[in-house]
Amino acid sequence: MTELEAIKARHSVRQYLDKPIETEKIEAIQASIDRCNREGSVTAGYWGERLVLELQMLGLRTCWVGASYKKDMSLFQIGAEEELKCVISFGYGANDGVQHRQKKTVADVAVNKSSAASFPDWFVNGVEAALLAPTAVNQQKFEFVLHDDNRVEAVAKFSLIGYAHLDLGIAKYHFEVGAGAGNFSWTSL
Numbered sequence: 769m770t771e772l773e774a775i776k777a778r779h780s781v782r783q784y785l786d787k788p789i790e791t792e793k794i795e796a797i798q799a800s801i802d803r804c805n806r807e808g809s810v811t812a813g814y815w816g817e818r819l820v821l822e823l824q825m826l827g828l829r830t831c832w833v834g835a836s837y838k839k840d841m842s843l844f845q846i847g848a849e850e851e852l853k854c855v856i857s858f859g860y861g862a863n864d865g866v867q868h869r870q871k872k873t874v875a876d877v878a879v880n881k882s883s884a885a886s887f888p889d890w891f892v893n894g895v896e897a898a899l900l901a902p903t904a905v906n907q908q909k910f911e912f913v914l915h916d917d918n919r920v921e922a923v924a925k926f927s928l929i930g931y932a933h934l935d936l937g938i939a940k941y942h943f944e945v946g947a948g949a950g951n952f953s954w955t956s957l
Contacts, residue, residue, distance in 0.1 A: 771945045774824040775900050779865025781829035787860045793826050813937025816856055817901070821945075829861030832902050832938075834931055853934060870899060872908050879913040887914060890951040894920070897946025898939040904931035910939045919955040920947075 769777070789797075800822050804815040820830045834854040846852055874895045880887060887895075895912050903909065909925040909932045922940045924932040940954075 769825045771821050771825070772897065774821040775897055775942055775945060777864075778821065778824045778830070778902075779867055780831040780902060781861035781863060781865045782831050782857070783862035784829070784857070784859035785862055789828070789859065793828070796826065797823065811933060811937030811940075812853060813934040813939075814941045815937070816854075816934075817938040817941040820856060820858075821941075823856075823858050827860075828858050829863075829865065830856055830858045832856055834904055834929075834934075854931070868906055871906065872899060874899070877908065877911050879911055882914045882916045884914070884916075888918075888951075890947045891920070894943040894947025894952075897942040901935070901939040901942040903935040903938065904929040907935070908939075910936050912939075912943060915955060918952040920952045921955050 797819075800819055804819055808815040816832070820832070823830050832854060833856070837855050837857075839852070841852075844852060874887075874892055877899065878887060878891070878895045891912075891914050898910070898912060899908065901908075904927065907927055907929065909927040911923045911925060913921040913923060915921060920943070922936055922943065924936040926932065927935075
């Protein structure tokens, strides 16, 4: 399974089987977490979604949980400069989850500020993948802006829920997978 296939297949799952995860999968998960912690400098959403997709490819199911989890701090190891914003639950799903109706279209979240008359295919593919990203209460409070020289700007829109920047990181990872990392560069204007 490719990452793009994982994006298309993955849906939030909140019920799990009472089935232990095999040692080799636990080791692969820990290696992925370690790699994300080493390389991670964008947002928790970006690196967390990378992990979520790897879990999907291992045959596990996941759910991003932002507000409705037990905040028993004895269950977590939080550094002095860190703050717990959300958790990712995972395991063997009791089901594969359900795809939600897509509320927005490419036209709703894509902005063309380039000299091109239309969006290139890679940009549309990236936005379509981003629209499959899980977001707080499925709000999709983000926008992707195409600039000249294949530069792309990702913008978090205002949200009362408070997870717009985390959600933007998730959407950015999806965009990269869909667009193909070699087709564009990120810009912040």
